[in-house]
Amino acid sequence: MTRSRPIRSAASFARLTSRERAAYSRTLEALGEMRRGRSLTAASRNAGTTPGTVRKYAGATIKRPGARYALGRDRLYRPVTVLTNTGKETLSLGRRDSTTVSRHWNAVGRYLKQGDSSELERFRGVSMGGYELESDLDVIDELAARGELEFESIYELS
Numbered sequence: 001m002t003r004s005r006p007i008r009s010a011a012s013f014a015r016l017t018s019r020e021r022a023a024y025s026r027t028l029e030a031l032g033e034m035r036r037g038r039s040l041t042a043a044s045r046n047a048g049t050t051p052g053t054v055r056k057y058a059g060a061t062i063k064r065p066g067a068r069y070a071l072g073r074d075r076l077y078r079p080v081t082v083l084t085n086t087g088k089e090t091l092s093l094g095r096r097d098s099t100t101v102s103r104h105w106n107a108v109g110r111y112l113k114q115g116d117s118s119e120l121e122r123f124r125g126v127s128m129g130g131y132e133l134e135s136d137l138d139v140i141d142e143l144a145a146r147g148e149l150e151f152e153s154i155y156e157l158s
Contacts, residue, residue, distance in 0.1 A: 005059060006057065006058060006059030006060065006061060006075075006076055007024055007057060007076055007077045008075055008076060008077050009077055009092075010077065010079070010092060012077065013077050013079065023049060023053050023057065024057050026047045026048050026049040026053070026054075027047070027049065027053060027054045027056075027057040027058055028076065028078065029046075029047040029048075030043040030044045030046070030047035030049060030054045031043070031054070031058060031061065031062075031071065031074065031076075033046050033047060034062075034069075034071055035071060039068060039069070040054060040055075040062065040068075040069040051069075057076075058076065060072060060073075061073070061074050061076060074094070075094065076095075077092055078092060078093055078094070078095070078098050079091070079092055080092070080093050080097075080098050080101050082101050082104075082128050082129070082131060082133065083104065083105065083108060083133065083134045083140075083143075083149070084128075084131035084132060084133060084134055085131065085132045085133075085134050085136070085139075086131060088148070089131055091128060091129040091131070092129075093128060093129065097128055097129075100126070100128065101128060101133075103119075104120075104123050104126075104133050106119070107120045107122075107123060108120065108134075108140055108149065111137065111140065112140070112144050112149070117137055120135045120137070120140075121135070123135045
């Protein structure tokens, strides 16, 4: 298998074919599974890919200090759709910021499905990449009514 460099920038991401972008998306999914304690093999299987593909796209993010693969510092490129006070923006965020954004999207979804806005309160005044996360219920309701809020994928990998 050809060893490629990890995807750490918009430029290297832009050079990927649509097939490679799909493989990269599955790699990010597998890394998330590994963070939750799964082995590389189990995480790859759950993400619908192979351990070799994950190693190829993750590069030095995956290390093998002993018998089991482990995660090192994760600086992989993640183009993430963020719901901000200026609309939806696509930003490149690190793993921790991506986690915050996914929790924000979960809070938005919970509000729209169940009317529970309590989770959105903790995002009032929180910024990502220079944009403030949207927490105004009237704005969220308006965007949802116009069909502008899609929750299938916050990662812009296709």
